[in-house]
Amino acid sequence: MSRIGNKPVQIPAGVEVAVDGNHIAVKGSKGTLEMDFYNKLAINVEDGVLTVSRPDDERETRARHGLTRALIANMVEGVSEGFTKSLELAGVGYRVQLKGTTLELSLGYSHPVTYPAPEGITFEVPDNTHIHVKGIDKQQVGQVAAEIRSKRPPEPYKGKGIHYVGEHIRRKLGKAAK
Template sequence: MSRIGKKPVQIPAGVEVAVDGNKVIVKGPKGTLEQDFYEKLTVSVEGSELVVTRPDDERETRARHGLTRALIHNMVVGVSEGYVKGLELAGVGYRVQQKGRDLEFSLGYSHPVIVEQPEGITFEVPDNTHVNVKGINKQQVGQVAAEIRAKRPPEPYKGKGIHYVGEHIRRKLGKAAK
């Protein structure tokens, strides 16, 4: 039995969960999310808990049991608290500024790099070397942060580039290390 799949999802106050066929709709103070789930699984709301059960032990059903529970849990946390992914710019002259809804990066290229704000995501720039990507969909927040990081990934010799807050960059010694 899946250890993650058999744990019930706690539904906090102010969050409504509706199951419609093989679709889960979660409404909360920050917004609404919906997700289709595997048709063989059963999702039921029991009081202030949501339980995902599976009918058999087939490989596909077992694989999707924990996945479905985790996705629903992420939706509940997203509409109640939201998700934040922090990015940090390291390097001389590397900076970011907010232009309306979009971000403008100076990353050592001959031109500024513009990142447009997608629907459902908000950018926050506390200072010119930090960016916070906020949203209610965990997958979308992580994807947008990864796309921003890909504009100038951190290099291993000096550590210059865009990296996640708290990410450890493995450094190389370079030519002098003979």
């Protein structure tokens, strides 16, 4: 029994959900997202509530039931509120600047690292050590944040690098800890 798949998705005011065969389109104030879902599942929209149901208990259908419901819930939340991932730079001389839609990162290399914003993603730089990645697609926001973090991942000895806000970096003592 899928507990996630059986939960109904509340559709807020201002969000339109259109189901056509095995294709769903969600339109809201921040944009539009579309997805093709597993053709055995049934999606019903009634009175501002979306439900996902499955016709049988086959392994594949059960596996995709909760997944489909979670993806649709993320689409509804994305077009109404959006998603944000926050990154922080730690290290002497590590800083970031926003030039147009491109991030310019100084990460201790001999050259600045640039990262252009993909379509559907916006960057906010409140100060020179913080980055906010914003967008309506949860997967894309997480992927872009992970790619930026991979430019200089945090290292365990001094904690220098790019890390998520609130992320705990396990520290090592180094060779002085005999």
